[in-house]
Amino acid sequence: MKKIAVLTSGGDAPGMNAAIRAVVRKAKVLNIEVIGIYYGYQGLVEGQMTTLQVGDVGSIIQRGGTKLYSARYPDFKQSDVQDQAIANMREAGIEGLIVIGGDGSYRGAMDLVKKGFPCIGIPATIDNDVPGTQYTIGFDTALNTVIDAVDKIRDTATSHENLFIVEVMGRDAGDLALYAGVAAGAGAVIIPEVDFCIEDVIARIKRGEYRGKMYNIIIVAEGVMSGTELARLLKENAGITTRVSVLGHMQRGGSPTGRDRVLASQFGAYAVEALVAGKKGRAIGVRNHEIVDYDLTEAFKKEHATNLALYTLATELSI
Numbered sequence: 001m002k003k004i005a006v007l008t009s010g011g012d013a014p015g016m017n018a019a020i021r022a023v024v025r026k027a028k029v030l031n032i033e034v035i036g037i038y039y040g041y042q043g044l045v046e047g048q049m050t051t052l053q054v055g056d057v058g059s060i061i062q063r064g065g066t067k068l069y070s071a072r073y074p075d076f077k078q079s080d081v082q083d084q085a086i087a088n089m090r091e092a093g094i095e096g097l098i099v100i101g102g103d104g105s106y107r108g109a110m111d112l113v114k115k116g117f118p119c120i121g122i123p124a125t126i127d128n129d130v131p132g133t134q135y136t137i138g139f140d141t142a143l144n145t146v147i148d149a150v151d152k153i154r155d156t157a158t159s160h161e162n163l164f165i166v167e168v169m170g171r172d173a174g175d176l177a178l179y180a181g182v183a184a185g186a187g188a189v190i191i192p193e194v195d196f197c198i199e200d201v202i203a204r205i206k207r208g209e210y211r212g213k214m215y216n217i218i219i220v221a222e223g224v225m226s227g228t229e230l231a232r233l234l235k236e237n238a239g240i241t242t243r244v245s246v247l248g249h250m251q252r253g254g255s256p257t258g259r260d261r262v263l264a265s266q267f268g269a270y271a272v273e274a275l276v277a278g279k280k281g282r283a284i285g286v287r288n289h290e291i292v293d294y295d296l297t298e299a300f301k302k303e304h305a306t307n308l309a310l311y312t313l314a315t316e317l318s319i
């Protein structure tokens, strides 16, 4: 293998740059040229690509976002558009593609594999919702961003005896809310994987008040409902007044944590090795501290499973 390509696709995540850097540098070690594709699958189809030298990925390991930019490009579901992407890569002498993104991006990669083009997926999304891997690039950074925000809200909540609702990202997966809930000591965590019960939330708040808790913080994943909606339900059902904080896109930004940088570096290097070994249609992941590869289709055939034991712990520790 002499030439491979790398792109970032879908929602961006801190640590994508560290993965791009690892791909370029590991490939260099193995005497392989790397082509960087801009704007995900859209750039692939439009031919927006450039050779990435070792120096081109210097000083990006610490930066959030992605140097190659990302895009959502629904047209990539069309077979003729995929054919164009493959034709562009073959014309440029590219023999394999590394796709850094979430499970949506994996579907695009799998379509290319079915058409005979080798692809490897690297999981990167702050939602941590790619089945088959315990962690995705960006999750740890986003988690720490949420913890920081909740700690700050806690300072003001402590001073004013308030009940705060913090809405965090997570449409289908509650990992960010759940891990942040445990790490920041939230009074209640509301996630898509567990049936929502307003009476339960009210009971937890009342129990806290009864034991003299001066303030409380509830973390809700956006996929269940908005913070404003939860505030309305608490007001209507129990006359409880809350303040709502929506963390929004700040959760996607920031310099990647050490953990995300290390994971991204491992994933990037492993993906290059996998392509060189002749693997195709594989996803890279981490299981019990070991980097592994598994069939790409596993990532979208299975449901993402959150850590329900951690949910129980969150509930127990916030009595």
Ligand code: ADP
Pocket (backbone or CB within 6 Å): 009, 010, 011, 041, 042, 071, 072, 073, 074, 075, 076, 077, 078, 101, 102, 103, 104, 105, 106, 107, 108, 109, 111, 125
């Ligand atoms: P993520 O990769 O973060 O889950 P998306 O779901 O938006 O983000 O997917 C990113 C891109 O991957 C899409 O904009 C599209 O270009 C491509 N993609 C998503 N689903 C498919 C599919 N079923 N077939 C082909 N390409 C897809």
